[in-house]
Amino acid sequence: MTKIPSPDSLIQDLSTKLSASLxxxxxxxxxxxxxxxxxxxxxxxxxxxxxxxxxxxxxxxxFYRDDFSRIxxxxxxxxxxxxxxxxxxxxxxxxxxxxxxxxxxAAMNELFDYGRPASITLACLVERDGHExxxxxxxxxxxxxxxxxxxIKLTGPEPLAFEIKQVEGQDQDNG
Amino acid sequence: MVNKNARATNPLLGQDHWNxxxxxxxxxxxxxxxxxxxxxxLTEILDTAENFTSVNNRTVKKVPLxxxxxxxxxxxxxxxxxxxTFELAAKRLSADVLNINISxxxxxxxxxxLDTLYNLQAMQTDMFVIRHQDSGAAHFAARHVAPxxxxxxxxxxxxxxxxxxxxxxxxxRQKKGHDFSGLRVAxxxxxxxxxxxxxxIHALNTLNTGEIRVVAPRTLLPADIEKLGVxxxxxxxxxxxxxxVVIMLxxxxxxxxxxxxPSELEYYQQYGLTxxxxxxxxxxxxVMHPGPxxxxxxxxxxxxxxxxxxxxxxxxxxxxxxxAVMSMTLGANAGAGTAxxxxxx
Numbered sequence: 322m323t324k325i326p327s328p329d330s331l332i333q334d335l336s337t338k339l340s341a342s343l344x345x346x347x348x349x350x351x352x353x354x355x356x357x358x359x360x361x362x363x364x365x366x367x368x369x370x371x372x373x374x375x376x377x378x379x380x381x382x383x384f385y386r387d388d389f390s391r392i393x394x395x396x397x398x399x400x401x402x403x404x405x406x407x408x409x410x411x412x413x414x415x416x417x418x419x420x421x422x423x424x425x426x427a428a429m430n431e432l433f434d435y436g437r438p439a440s441i442t443l444a445c446l447v448e449r450d451g452h453e454x455x456x457x458x459x460x461x462x463x464x465x466x467x468x469x470x471x472x473i474k475l476t477g478p479e480p481l482a483f484e485i486k487q488v489e490g491q492d493q494d495n496g
Numbered sequence: 497m498v499n500k501n502a503r504a505t506n507p508l509l510g511q512d513h514w515n516x517x518x519x520x521x522x523x524x525x526x527x528x529x530x531x532x533x534x535x536x537x538l539t540e541i542l543d544t545a546e547n548f549t550s551v552n553n554r555t556v557k558k559v560p561l562x563x564x565x566x567x568x569x570x571x572x573x574x575x576x577x578x579x580x581t582f583e584l585a586a587k588r589l590s591a592d593v594l595n596i597n598i599s600x601x602x603x604x605x606x607x608x609x610l611d612t613l614y615n616l617q618a619m620q621t622d623m624f625v626i627r628h629q630d631s632g633a634a635h636f637a638a639r640h641v642a643p644x645x646x647x648x649x650x651x652x653x654x655x656x657x658x659x660x661x662x663x664x665x666x667x668x669r670q671k672k673g674h675d676f677s678g679l680r681v682a683x684x685x686x687x688x689x690x691x692x693x694x695x696x697i698h699a700l701n702t703l704n705t706g707e708i709r710v711v712a713p714r715t716l717l718p719a720d721i722e723k724l725g726v727x728x729x730x731x732x733x734x735x736x737x738x739x740x741v742v743i744m745l746x747x748x749x750x751x752x753x754x755x756x757x758p759s760e761l762e763y764y765q766q767y768g769l770t771x772x773x774x775x776x777x778x779x780x781x782x783v784m785h786p787g788p789x790x791x792x793x794x795x796x797x798x799x800x801x802x803x804x805x806x807x808x809x810x811x812x813x814x815x816x817x818x819x820a821v822m823s824m825t826l827g828a829n830a831g832a833g834t835a836x837x838x839x840x841x
Contacts, residue, residue, distance in 0.1 A: 381547075384551065384559035384560070384561050385559060385560060385561075389561055389562075389823075389827060389830060390564075390830050391830060392827075392830060393523070393824075393826075393827025393828055393829075393830035394544065394823050394824050394827030394828075399547065400546070400547040400549075400550040401550060402550075430560070431559075434554065434555075434556040434558065434559075435554065435555065435556065436555070
């Protein structure tokens with residue numbers, strides 16, 4: 322099994338990289354959006370580390386999933402908390418694990434229902450193999466290659482930890 | 497409190513009329529009546545609805561959840577609020593909506609309910625929303641449509657109006673908190689003809705409401721109403737004394753045959769909720785009404801429009817509750833053919 326750094330140290334790395342990237346792109350007033358639930362936990366810390374004044378927004382993509390007709394309604398749905406003014410804003414979209422890209426596809430669809438952002442930067446704690454869509458992280462804490470039947474999951478919020486488990490079949494749903 | 501052994505005598509409803517609402521995994525497949533549903537499902541409906549209220553407050557009031565689904569509104573009785581909020585709910589979930597107006601449809605040429613349903617089924621409808629003057633019509637439809645179709649009851653005769661009851665529960669929960677055990681709820685007016693009252697009583701009981709009262713003249717109360725677990729009052733002032741929630745019902749004159757009331761004026765004098773009589777309820781009591789309101793018959797205008805009234809919030813909540821029930825029932829049908837579940841990360 323692969324040895325993985327702790328989520329907390331990866332968040333520090335991510336903060337540094339993100340901060341540098343924003344400086345380079347000359348983005349002064351970004352809006353940070355964490356994807357429920359793991360992405361929101363990470364975004365909370367990034368938000369603190371980067372001293373972003375505007376409150377953290379969260380996104381719940383349950384209403385935008387592409388597998389509703391397969392698995393139906395998600396029982397635990399927490400609403401998105403997004404201000405209505407995202408028009409023209411530079412958005413930092415934060416998720417825990419990027420794999421297939423389907424979560425990010427859903428998240429971007431939802432964002433565009435709120436308005437037309439100036440840009441979206443995707444920051445992920447872990448980017449692993451298994452992409453199914455042309456979506457890549459702009460900034461990743463860790464690039465990871467796992468076996469096809471392995472799944473990495475962030476547990477939290479206190480403490481944050483990674484859990485790698487073996488999954489059966491191909492019906493896993495990894496963002 | 498609820499007499500769960502009470503069996504319907506209506507042949508349209510059948511013996512196990514609440515069980516057909518759930519699929520083999522215990523998920524809501526049809527929504528026909530509150531009866532037989534546990535507090536977990538009712539709470540799930542309320543939680544899901546609460547989340548849809550955020551969609552309804554956005555600039556773009558639409559999510560793609562039911563894209564490609566067809567929902568048919570089949571209304572055999574007049575309705576404004578219920579039909580339009582069902583329609584809006586479906587549209588905000590991105591479903592396509594058919595509104596069948598019965599007075600101008602082939603039903604008025606003698607087509608039976610079943611033939612109407614089968615024809616719409618042949619047009620690949622995924623869901624029927626049915627309002628009908630006969631108790632049990634929605635159950636009847638649920639028994640006969642194809643297995644992948646969901647049926648929602650939008651009011652059947654004097655039997656049930658479950659989405660109305662749930663939007664009322666959502667409104668109470670938003671105003672009075674999640675714990676209903678300390679609440680005193682009074683339902684006032686034409687209980688006899690009211691499917692709304694029946695569904696409200698079942699929902700309030702299931703959600704463990706502290707005290708449920710019904711307040712009406714004897715002629716407007718069904719026999720054995722106490723068996724549903726309510727306290728009966730014939731006097732308005734006593735009935736709403738210290739109530740947290742006062743639900744007024746419309747006097748359903750169109751359903752009344754014979755002399756049930758001396759006159760509207762006398763009814764208003766005895767049972768009308770006015771700026772004077774509302775003082776018997778708690779000062780922070782909320783006033784609800786499923787609509788349409790008869791101003792000056794069951795409620796005074798200044799109360800209906802007053803600070804304690806949440807009548808229009810009920811209307812807004814109606815959209816969210818209907819979105820919740822639509823997505824839950826069509827979600828239960830999801831994957832029925834492939835029988836697989838996803839493991840969410």
